[in-house]
Structure formats: C-alpha cells, structure tokens
Amino acid sequence: MFLEIEHLTMQFGGLVAVKDVSMRVQQGEIHGLIGPNGSGKTTIFNVISGYYKPTGGTITYNGKAIAGLPAYQITALGFARTFQNLRLFSSMTVLNNVLVGMGHHAKTGIIQELINPVAVQREEKVFTDKALQLLRLLEVEEFARERATSLPYGSQRRVEIARALATDPKIVLLDEPAAGLNETETERLREILLKIRDAGVTIFLVEHDMKLVMGICDVVSVLDYGKKIAEGDTKTISADPVVIEAYLGKEETL
Amino acid sequence: MKNRSSIIKAALLIIGFIVLMTFPLVAPNRYVVHIVNMAGLYILLSLGLNLAMGYCGQINLALGAFWGVGAYTAALLNTRLGVPIWVNLPLGMVLAGIVGALIALPMLKVRSHYLALVTIGLAETINIIIVNETWLTEGPLGISGIKMPNLFGIAIDGDERFYYLVLVCVVIGFLAARQIVSHRIGRSFVAIRDDLVAAKAMGVNTAYYQILANAIAGVYCGAAGVLYAHMNTYISPDIFEFKSALYVLTMTMVGGMGSLAGSLVGGLGLPITQEVLRGIGNWELVGYGIAIMLVVLFFPGGVIGVTRRLQESGGIRLPWAHKAAKPLPMEGPHVP
Numbered sequence: 270m271f272l273e274i275e276h277l278t279m280q281f282g283g284l285v286a287v288k289d290v291s292m293r294v295q296q297g298e299i300h301g302l303i304g305p306n307g308s309g310k311t312t313i314f315n316v317i318s319g320y321y322k323p324t325g326g327t328i329t330y331n332g333k334a335i336a337g338l339p340a341y342q343i344t345a346l347g348f349a350r351t352f353q354n355l356r357l358f359s360s361m362t363v364l365n366n367v368l369v370g371m372g373h374h375a376k377t378g379i380i381q382e383l384i385n386p387v388a389v390q391r392e393e394k395v396f397t398d399k400a401l402q403l404l405r406l407l408e409v410e411e412f413a414r415e416r417a418t419s420l421p422y423g424s425q426r427r428v429e430i431a432r433a434l435a436t437d438p439k440i441v442l443l444d445e446p447a448a449g450l451n452e453t454e455t456e457r458l459r460e461i462l463l464k465i466r467d468a469g470v471t472i473f474l475v476e477h478d479m480k481l482v483m484g485i486c487d488v489v490s491v492l493d494y495g496k497k498i499a500e501g502d503t504k505t506i507s508a509d510p511v512v513i514e515a516y517l518g519k520e521e522t523l
Numbered sequence: 524m525k526n527r528s529s530i531i532k533a534a535l536l537i538i539g540f541i542v543l544m545t546f547p548l549v550a551p552n553r554y555v556v557h558i559v560n561m562a563g564l565y566i567l568l569s570l571g572l573n574l575a576m577g578y579c580g581q582i583n584l585a586l587g588a589f590w591g592v593g594a595y596t597a598a599l600l601n602t603r604l605g606v607p608i609w610v611n612l613p614l615g616m617v618l619a620g621i622v623g624a625l626i627a628l629p630m631l632k633v634r635s636h637y638l639a640l641v642t643i644g645l646a647e648t649i650n651i652i653i654v655n656e657t658w659l660t661e662g663p664l665g666i667s668g669i670k671m672p673n674l675f676g677i678a679i680d681g682d683e684r685f686y687y688l689v690l691v692c693v694v695i696g697f698l699a700a701r702q703i704v705s706h707r708i709g710r711s712f713v714a715i716r717d718d719l720v721a722a723k724a725m726g727v728n729t730a731y732y733q734i735l736a737n738a739i740a741g742v743y744c745g746a747a748g749v750l751y752a753h754m755n756t757y758i759s760p761d762i763f764e765f766k767s768a769l770y771v772l773t774m775t776m777v778g779g780m781g782s783l784a785g786s787l788v789g790g791l792g793l794p795i796t797q798e799v800l801r802g803i804g805n806w807e808l809v810g811y812g813i814a815i816m817l818v819v820l821f822f823p824g825g826v827i828g829v830t831r832r833l834q835e836s837g838g839i840r841l842p843w844a845h846k847a848a849k850p851l852p853m854e855g856p857h858v859p
Contacts, residue, residue: 318724319723320723340723341727341729344725344726345726356718356721358713358717358718358721359718360717360781361713365713368710369711372707372726377707378708379703379735382702382703383702386702393706393707433724
C-alpha cells in the first residue's frame with residue numbers, strides 16, 4: 270500500500286482525458302507510465318500533484334485520500350514532480366531554484382526573519398549545503414550560481430530533477446525527463462535515476478524513450494485514449510499485442 | 524583587489540552616513556528638507572510596492588488606499604484621543620497590513636492585468652469611504668491639527684527634526700526589506716512571480732505568500748501614511764487617490780522593479796520629478812504615462828537594470844560591486 274489510484278476519471282467539459290484508471294505504485298519501484306501522445310499521462314500527473322480535482326475516483330497515499338488537496342500540501346506529504354516543458358524559475362540562479370524546493374521544510378518565518386536573523390542565516394546555510402549536495406548528485410554543481418535558464422537544455426532537465434528532490438520526496442513524478450536529450454545524456458540520466466531509486470525514492474516515470482523505460486522500469490502501465498490497456502513487467506509489456514497495436518496501429522489485412 | 528573594493532565600500536558608507544546626518548544643517552532652506560522628507564515617504568511606499576509587485580508579481584495599485592489607512596489612523600487617533608505617533612506608527616502599520624491582506628484575498632482569483640483592475644477598484648472604494656463618511660473623516664475638508672511628535676521631551680517639530688525620524692524609518696524599512704527578499708520568503712515571492720504552477724509543485728504555499736506580499740506592502744504604506752500625517756499636520760483625501768499609486772508605480776519602474784535599490788532611486792526621483800513637472804499641471808500624468816512606456820519598451824529593470832546590465836557586460840564596474848553577493852537577478856516585473 271503506497272500510492273493507489275482507484276477508478277480515476279478526469280473530464281474537461283466533453284473531453285474525457287482519463288477514464289476509470291486504476292493502478293498501484295509500490296514503494297521503492299520505478300513505475301513507468303507510457304502511451305501515445307494525448308493518452309492522459311500528464312493529466313494523471315497533474316491530478317496526483319493537485320492541479321486538478323478529479324471528476325471521479327480516488328487517489329490514496331499510505332491510506333490517506335489526497336485527491337483535491339492543494340498542491341503544496343501534496344508536496345508536503347512527499348510528492349515531487351518535474352515538468353514535460355521545463356518550468357525552472359527563470360530569473361533565479363540554479364542554486365536558488367533548488368532552494369525554493371527546500372522552503373517548505375523551513376522552521377523560520379517572517380517573524381524570525383526580522384527579529385532573529387541569526388537563526389535564519391543558520392537555516393539558510395544548512396539548506397544551501399544540502400542543495401549543493403543535490404546539484405553534485407545531478408552533476409550540475411558547476412552551474413550553481415548561473416541563471417537557471419542560461420544552462421544547456423540537458424543540464425536544465427537535471428536541475429529540475431534536483432529541484433524536485435530538494436522537497437525531500439518519497440515519490441517523484443518525472444514527466445518525460447529524457448525528452449530532448451541525446452544518447453549520452455540519456456545514459457547519464459539512467460544512472461541518475463537508478464541512484465535516486467537506490468536512495469529510497471520511488472519513481473513514477475512518464476517517458477517516450479522506450480529504451481530507457483524498458484531498461485529501468487520494474488512495472489510499466491500503458492495508457493491509450495485515457496484508458497489503461499496493459500500493465501506488467503517490461504518483458505510482458507513489450508510483447509503485448511494490445512500495446513503494440515496502440516503504438517503502431519493495427520495491421521491491415523488486405 | 525577585494526581589499527580595495529571593501530575599503531572603497533567603507534569609505535562610501537562613511538561619506539553617505541555623514542551626508543545623511545548633516546543634510547538638514549546644510550540644506551539651503553526648509554522646503555528642500557520637506558521635499559527630501561517626502562522622498563523618504565515615497566521610498567517606503569515604493570519598497571512596499573516593489574516587494575509585492577517587483578518580487579511577488581502582485582500588481583497592486585491600491586497603495587494610495589494603504590497610505591490613506593495609515594494616515595487616517597494616525598490623524599483620527601491623534602486629533603480625537605491624543606494618541607502619540609509612537610503608538611500610531613505600529614497601529615497604522617498593522618491596520619494597513621490587514622487591509623493589504625484582505626485586498627489580497629480577491630487577488631488570489633485573478634492574474635496579471637486583472638490584478639490591476641481589482642486593486643484599482645478596491646482603492647477607489649476606500650477613497651470613496653474616506654470622502655463620504657464625513658462623521659469619521661471630515662470628508663473632503665480633511666483633518667487638521669495633527670500634533671507633531673515628541674520624543675522624551677524633545678519636540679520633533681519642523682521638517683529638519685522630522686527628517687531624522689523619516690531617515691530612521693527608511694533605513695529600518697530598507698534593511699527589513701532586504702532581509703525579507705534575500706532568503707526563503709524572497710525566493711518564494713520570486714518563484715510565484717516566475718512560475719505559479721512550478722512554485723506550487725515545489726511546496727510553496729502560494730496563497731499564503733501572495734497574501735503576505737500584499738500585507739507587507741500595506742505595512743510599508745501604512746508606516747508612510749502615519750509619518751505623513753504627523754509631518755504635515757493636515758491630511759485630505761485627495762493625496763490618497765489612485766494618482767498617488769500611479770506616481771509611485773511609475774517611479775518604481777523607472778528606478779527598477781524587482782530591485783530594492785530601484786525603490787531608492789524611484790523614491791528620491793519622484794518629488795524631484797513632481798517639482799520639475801509642476802508647471803505643466805495635469806499634463807504631468809501624460810509624462811508619467813510616457814515614462815512607463817519608455818521603461819517597459821527600452822529599459823526593463825529601470826535605472827538599476829541598466830547599470831546592472833552595463834556591469835555584466837563589463838562596460839562599467841561599480842567599485843563596491845562584487846559578483847557573489849549579487850541578489851537574485853531580476854529583470855523587471857514579469858507576470859506569467
């Protein structure tokens with residue numbers, strides 16, 4: 270019992286983006302979520318992370334219903350995410366981007382900020398050290414003081430992962446982390462993902478790069494037109510005729 | 524090299540300190556001191572606006588209303604109950620801060636230029652209340668006979684003495700603002716301005732910080748209002764009209780939105796501009812409009828933005844500038 274999605278439905282007006290999807294993500298696994306474009310993968314992420322209130326179904330995390338909670342509370346429960354189209358804070362340095370992710374652990378508030386600057390300074394130092402450690406893990410420490418959006422694309426992707434990890438999550442939702450990366454960068458990403466998993470963080474991964482997905486996922490769920498059409502380990506999935514049909518289309522018999 | 528720059532920095536600080544401390548003694552006349560005092564109040568208003576708008580992206584044009592709340596709190600308590608400025612100041616700040624927080628509630632529902640509309644509407648409402656509730660506010664006649672303060676038996680009467688009170692408030696206000704923006708709260712503000720969705724995903728309680736930013740703007744403007752009432756000894760509703768917010772907005776943009784130093788530049792520049800433009804009457808509003816357009820088109824980040832860019836391109840290097848201590852780099856207000 271970790272993350273359970275039961276009969277999740279998300280409807281926007283007449284469009285049903287996600288239809289009666291159920292799945293379980295187990296603690297410590299890398300769970301892949303694949304499917305053709307527009308099949309509802311990102312919508313599921315958006316519902317889990319609190320941007321949409323689902324029109325049907327439930328999401329429970331360790332037994333607690335989380336669907337419909339405000340996003341920051343969901344983050345506080347141990348969820349973190351990255352975005353398909355990078356969403357780094359464009360006017361901040363790399364380090365500050367990561368520090369934003371740490372903010373919700375802070376003990377000091379506006380009052381301490383004004384009457385006890387020493388405590389704030391101390392906390393700031395702890396956070397900065399931790400942030401630099403994360404940047405080192407993601408191999409982007411050298412850019413710490415650069416403006417985040419001035420970095421090469423691949424590095425920005427890694428900064429976003431570092432920022433997500435900064436919230437100290439139990440589970441990270443990664444939305445196409447390999448998009449736009451070349452083969453070497455994807456290989457480095459693969460190693461980083463395994464490191465994150467080994468550090469005890471569950472990974473929920475939306476990805477189009479099949480080599481990456483089939484290489485690291487423990488379980489893969491497949492969506493098509495908002496419905497779950499298959500689920501299983503990578504071997505079963507890659508041989509599943511339904512999945513192949515969803516991706517490649519049905520063979521025409523002449 | 525670093526040693527040299529720190530010596531220059533210390534020298535500049537000492538010179539600045541001496542200039543600030545002796546200014547009323549060497550000023551040519553009382554009117555100049557009065558203008559500088561007004562500049563101090565404008566700096567406070569501009570700091571408030573800058574924290575909310577420059578850092579947090581909350582376009583807030585209700586400044587005049589916050590300012591009015593502070594001023595009327597002080598005026599009423601002082602003329603009716605004889606409450607001194609030392610009580611009025613914290614009280615006015617708290618009240619204006621509460622008004623700021625309340626105004627922030629409907630602001631949570633809208634974005635970008637709709638924020639401007641909401642805040643203009645709320646500011647007008649407060650102004651109309653001030654004009655019409657004559658039993659409380661004396662309406663358009665205004666309130667006169669506010670006492671200047673007295674500190675341990677020393678009367679702070681006249682602009683020269685009041686100057687020091689304004690100076691202390693501006694210094695405290697500036698340092699507090701710097702403290703706020705350079706740590707977690709400031710980062711949360713900028714995160715909200717840069718990308719609201721990502722800020723939420725990073726665990727930032729965005730609603731709380733949006734309310735906080737507007738409350739802080741209220742506190743700064745409230746302080747300026749209390750000081751204004753006790754300095755001028757007379758207040759009337761016209762000073763707290765929307766026009767005042769527009770002046771402060773313009774000058775903050777000219778100085779540098781998203782940079783506290785920009786508020787210093789803008790706050791100092793405003794009364795000077797007002798004096799220069801006095802001759803052209805209502806046409807001055809056109810001047811401010813043109814200034815906003817020019818800044819937005821050609822100098823995003825204002826004066827401070829321009830110097831910063833020159834610095835980064837290596838054009839000029841200010842002697843006290845060193846790269847590591849640079850605050851969050853900002854480029855003007857950016858509303859997603």
